[in-house]
Amino acid sequence: MAIALVSYSAFSKKEKIIDWIKNAEHDAILFALGVMILMVCLTRAPERSHSNEIRIISWSWFVLGFFVVAASTWIATSWLLAEAADGQRIEAIRTGLTIGAGTGGAMALIISARRQWLGERSHLHDMAVSRNNLKDAQEKRVTELQANASDQISSESPAARLSGLYTLERLAQNNPEYRQTITNIICAYLRMASSSTNDTQKEGQNSDFFPAISQEEREVRLTAQEILSNHLRPIQENDSKSYWPNISLDLSRANLVDFNLDGCELNKLTCRNANFQGSSSFRRAKIEFADFSHSTFSQSAHFEQSKFSQIATFDSTNFEGGCHFESAIFSDKTSFSRSRFSRSADFTDSSFRGSANFSLSKMRGSAQFYRCKFNQGADFGAAHLNRLAVFQECVFGGYTTFGSATFREGADFESSRFLEVTSFKGSVFGSDALFSGVSFLKYSSFKNMKVKFFGVFEGSKFNRTSFNDSRFGCTVNFSRSHFSGDVNLSAIKCGWPPMLEGAEVTKSNGQRWPNEWVVVWDKEDLGHFEKAPDISSKVAEKEER
Structure with a gap:
């Protein structure tokens, strides 16, 4: 490129060849610059294929560079001598040699720049190696300390x-x-x-006593x-x-003493088959995934205001002391299936945002579910609750079943709301069944339900329900209740006639009522209940007797 520039400049000014020679140093600089660009491309070419790999320049490149300098000097000098006048030949030779010197200087500058660049790369490489060596030394030291500490915790001392x-x-x-x-x-x-404990326990076979420590x-x-x-x-x-x-x-199968994780936050807590000796506390803990299956709490277990972000499993867990889950939040599926609560179980104000499973659980103490929210419903199928079970003001958002559940001292569902299909089919109440002010927004089934004394549904709302073959030892009270949709109360079996004073009904097909009551339609589709005339006299005679 530089040679072309020089040629163009010379031929355009043939009549002033002497002036051109005097100013040829400028063209020499251009020529040297062109050679320098060429050499930069040549010297950078070996490392294009692998940017992180430094390749050694072959001696052939230096030989080529020597010939480039010699050729540029010879060509420039020969051309200048051919164009110069007789009196200017020395000046032409001097200019040609200047061009050759400039080309050689450009090559030397390129080699020096490459040497500087390689030196910097080498320094950076040495620093990286030093850092890696330091990291390796630190890791080795940490590993040694960790191994020594592990040996210490296995010591008998x-x-x-x-x-x-x-x-x-x-x-x-x-x-x-x-x-x-x-x-x-x-x-x-x-x-x-430990050396003083017994390690023969198998999964699912926690003993009722804890080995001495x-x-x-x-x-x-x-x-x-x-x-x-x-x-x-x-x-x-x-x-x-x-x-x-x-x-x-x-902490699976761990023996934990007065375990306390109050206010702690952790990703996963696994305590399958763990033995919690003394009081255990998880108040305000935030746990993403928790598994307490087959674990045993010897004394009280506190989970007040705890939050479980993902699945929480308490299947077959034994709570020998009282357990407290007041204001706890279960964001995903929760299971207490087959768990045993020897004393009180308190879930007051707890929120179950996923499905809640208490099937086959046994609650020997009082069961408190006051103001609980079951967003995806609840499964208390075949559960045994020995003391009064309190479900007042609860909200059941999904399918809910208490089928075949046993309430030995009765249950209180006052002012609760069942938003989806609900089943109490085959449930047994050893005392009263209290459902005052309860709303059943979807179909509810009380088929084959057995209540030892009173069933109280006063002020409740039913949207399609069936009490087919249900039994009440004394009577069932539907006073001030409201019925809509298909209703079957005709097969209720009571010691005394059902109570329907003040109850209302929205007319629909498939409605069957006790023989002791008739519906009086106040409007086209709204009516109230009155005692059947012939039954009223018989009831009065029975009361006189």
């Missing part, structure tokens, strides 16, 4: 075990990438049976539990950096 636990805590605090691994080690220690072992386990709980609380009074986020705990 309680002091050595405590030292190992504190070492693991310090490592996890200073190395966030090892926190889950170290947490797993601490959980593994809690899962191991020595005082030394108790202190070590309390320390391990405290380390976990202290670092799972997002809000710390003294150190906000001590929180370990996104941690999961696997």
Whole structure:
């Protein structure tokens, strides 16, 4: 390119060849620049294929460069001598040599720039290697400390075990990438049976008693539990950096003493077949996934205001003491199937946003579900509730069944709302069944229901219902209730006639009423109940007797 520029400049000014020679230094610079661009392309070419790989320039490139300098000097000098006058030949030679020197200088500058670039790349490479070596050394040191601490917690000496636990805590605090691994080690220690415990227990076979734990072992386990709980609380009074986020705990088959996770947040908590000795507390805890299947709580279990973001499983769990789930939030499926509550179970103001399963559960103490919300319905099928079960002001959003459930001391559903299909088919009430002010917005079935004393549905609302073959030891009270849709009350069996004073009915096909009552239509499709004349006299005679 530079040669072309020089040629063009010379031929356009043949009549002033002397002036051109005097100013040829300018064209020499252009020529040198063109050669430099060419050499940059040549020297950069070897590394185009692999940008991260540095390739050595072959000696053939230096030989080629030498010939380029020599050729440019010879061509420029020969051409200038041919064009110059006799008195200007020395000046032409000087200009040609200047062009050659400029070309060589350009090559030297390119080689120097490449050397500088390679030096910087080498420095960066050395820094990366140094960082990697430092990281490897740190990882090796952490691994060694972790291994030594693991050996310590398996020692027979309680002091050595405590030292190992504190070492693991310090490592996890200073190395966030090892926190889950170290947490797993601490959980593994809690899962191991101590020398004074019995490890013959199989899944689903928790004993009614807890094996004795020595005082030394108790202190070590309390320390391990405290380390976990202290670092799972997002809000710390003294150190906000001590929180370990996104941690999961696997405490399956662990023996836990006075376990406390109040205010803790963790991804996953697995406590299958765990033994909770003493009081256990999970107040205000936020747990994404929880599994307490087949676990046993020897004393009270506190889950007040706890939040479960995903599935919460308490299947076949034994609550030997009272359990408290007041104001708890279950965002996904929740299951207490086959669980046993030896004392009171309190779920007051709890919210079940997914399906709730209490089927085949046994509640020996009082069952409190006051103001609970079951957004996707509830399954209490074949459940046994030994004391008065309170479901006042509850909301059941999905399909709900209490089929074949047993309420030994009765149940109170006052002012509750059932938004979808509801079934009490085959349920047994050992005392009264209280449904005052309850709203059944969809079909409700009370077929084969047995109530020992009174059934109270006063002020309730029914939209299609059936009491076919239901039995009440005394009577059933439907006073001030409202019926619509298909209704079957004709097959109710009571000690005394059903009570329908003040009840209203919206006319529809398929409605059958007790023989003791007739419907008087006040409007075309709205009526009220009055006692049948012939039955009224018989009832009066029976009352006189």
